[in-house]
Amino acid sequence: MTYQTIRGFRDILPPQSDAFSFIEKISREIFTLYGYREIRIPAVEYFELFIKSTGETTDIVQKEMYRFKDASGRDLALRPEGTPGVARAYINNNLSQTGLNGKYFYIADMFRAERPQAGRYRQFEQIGAENIGASSPYSDAESAAMLAEIFKRLGAENLRLEINSLGCPSCRPKYREKLISYLSSQKDLCSSCLQRLEKNPLRVLDCKIDGPKLTDFPSIELCGDCAVHHEKFKKCLSLSKVDFFENPKLVRGLDYYQRTVFELKTSSLGAQDAVAGGGRYDGLIKDMGGPASPAVGWALGADRAAMIIEKRWGEFEKKSNVFLVSADKERGDYCFSLAQFLRSENISCDFSDFSLSFKSQMRSADKSGALFAAIAGEDEEKNGEVSLKNLFSKEQKKVKKEELTEIIKRSL
RNA sequence: GUGGCUGUAGCUCAACGGUUAGAGCGUCCGGCUGUGGCCCGGAAGGCUGCGGGUUCAAGUCCCGUCAGCCACCCCA
Numbered sequence: 248m249t250y251q252t253i254r255g256f257r258d259i260l261p262p263q264s265d266a267f268s269f270i271e272k273i274s275r276e277i278f279t280l281y282g283y284r285e286i287r288i289p290a291v292e293y294f295e296l297f298i299k300s301t302g303e304t305t306d307i308v309q310k311e312m313y314r315f316k317d318a319s320g321r322d323l324a325l326r327p328e329g330t331p332g333v334a335r336a337y338i339n340n341n342l343s344q345t346g347l348n349g350k351y352f353y354i355a356d357m358f359r360a361e362r363p364q365a366g367r368y369r370q371f372e373q374i375g376a377e378n379i380g381a382s383s384p385y386s387d388a389e390s391a392a393m394l395a396e397i398f399k400r401l402g403a404e405n406l407r408l409e410i411n412s413l414g415c416p417s418c419r420p421k422y423r424e425k426l427i428s429y430l431s432s433q434k435d436l437c438s439s440c441l442q443r444l445e446k447n448p449l450r451v452l453d454c455k456i457d458g459p460k461l462t463d464f465p466s467i468e469l470c471g472d473c474a475v476h477h478e479k480f481k482k483c484l485s486l487s488k489v490d491f492f493e494n495p496k497l498v499r500g501l502d503y504y505q506r507t508v509f510e511l512k513t514s515s516l517g518a519q520d521a522v523a524g525g526g527r528y529d530g531l532i533k534d535m536g537g538p539a540s541p542a543v544g545w546a547l548g549a550d551r552a553a554m555i556i557e558k559r560w561g562e563f564e565k566k567s568n569v570f571l572v573s574a575d576k577e578r579g580d581y582c583f584s585l586a587q588f589l590r591s592e593n594i595s596c597d598f599s600d601f602s603l604s605f606k607s608q609m610r611s612a613d614k615s616g617a618l619f620a621a622i623a624g625e626d627e628e629k630n631g632e633v634s635l636k637n638l639f640s641k642e643q644k645k646v647k648k649e650e651l652t653e654i655i656k657r658s659l
Numbered sequence: 660g661u662g663g664c665u666g667u668a669g670c671u672c673a674a675c676g677g678u679u680a681g682a683g684c685g686u687c688c689g690g691c692u693g694u695g696g697c698c699c700g701g702a703a704g705g706c707u708g709c710g711g712g713u714u715c716a717a718g719u720c721c722c723g724u725c726a727g728c729c730a731c732c733c734c735a
Binding site: 249251252253254305306307310311328357359360361362363364365366367371372373374375439455456499500501510511517518519520521522523524545546547548549550551552572574575603604605606607608609610611612613614620622624625626634636638641643 | 660661687688689690691692693694695696708709725726727728729730731732733734735
């Protein structure tokens with residue numbers, strides 16, 4: 248009897264897992280550079296938390312949640328995104344009172360019960376950053392530039408940062424009305440857009456069927472504050488030397504965004520073209536019962552980021568530096584203790600099976616990609632030595648155990 | 660959630676409804692008793708995703724189911 252993995256869930260094996268590690272490592276470095284600290288939040292929260300934050304009418308909440316009742320009947324859910332949990336933690340732990348900035352990053356798996364395809368899984372890793380308490384457009388630019396910097400260091404190409412402003416509670420409602428009347432005058436809207444018309448008319452602009460046809464749609468008239476904010480945001484992106492494209496049709500699928508929104512898109516992932524997305528959510532913390540706190544943040548999909556740099560996966564594999572080979576079956580103990588000695592000296596090493604033939608062990612040494620083969624037979628053991636062979640230059644010489652560490656480290 | 664395509668060895672794929680399901684690559688062992696890659700020889704590895712049905716006979720046809728992929732949808 249064997250088992251398949253559950254639909255949408257999968258094993259991540261080398262070298263893909265090495266790519267994930269690399270992405271996480273680069274991200275952590277950049278977060279540190281930008282003054283963000285790590286927050287770890289639960290995978291399970293009350294279902295209601297996500298209604299309040301992500302939004303009752305969003306697809307995420309309406310049809311993609313892993314929702315369940317626990318043994319005591321509590322209505323719970325696996326997190327579908329990170330922002331609600333971070334916002335909840337910010338409020339619960341009174342983080343606004345620490346005197347420190349509210350910059351937090353997380354690296355965590357999210358769960359959404361969507362129909363899977365490549366680049367879209369039911370369990371997927373998001374790397375996210377939230378800056379809570381920050382109201383200035385500098386923070387928007389800092390956040391977006393930090394995102395761009397991560398992908399730049401990953402060596403990702405063919406990416407496009409799209410930005411837009413959705414306005415605020417004082418200018419968005421007017422636009423909404425205007426847009427509804429414009430859309431109502433349009434014929435041939437698809438059935439899902441007819442439904443969106445009421446709930447979220449902005450989303451119609453983003454529709455793949457109707458969107459392209461809507462060329463003369465009214466653009467948003469930002470209020471004075473929003474306009475100033477948006478211009479400053481763009482200026483600071485330019486100061487950061489980050490390329491961007493204004494997309495007046497860019498809308499985000501979560502309810503909490505205001506003003507700045509942005510998305511990082513790729514041309515190499517088919518329909519799953521969004522590798523990261525985020526924006527400003529000034530009202531969320533207060534709506535959730537916390538202190539009025541402006542905020543800006545984003546999340547990137549580690550899986551999609553990994554796919555974009557798939558050509559480089561081989562580079563991330565970690566190989567041992569030394570491969571131990573016993574010249575005969577009696578040398579197992581000696582070789583094994585040498586391996587443990589090298590490891591205690593912080594030199595990575597590996598071996599196959601000291602009872603196998605010499606040839607077989609050498610083949611394994613070759614395949615391991617190690618720089619050195621450390622070969623020991625009767626002579627070497629007698630003299631406390633090992634024959635160190637550089638597998639690339641083929642140079643070989645006997646060295647004393649005491650000199651081994653230095654000689655190897657010099658070559659790395 | 661809707662529609663479509665696809666599941667055969669570790670991987671990429673063959674096999675008209677008809678013997679014992681094959682190949683290349685990879686893996687392992689050996690040729691070389693202490694020197695890897697190349698070469699040569701050999702071996703292991705399959706309940707053809709799973710379950711039913713049709714048939715004298717099913718990897719092949721039908722149904723169901725599970726899984727993957729593509730588009731929709733959605734988003735990271």
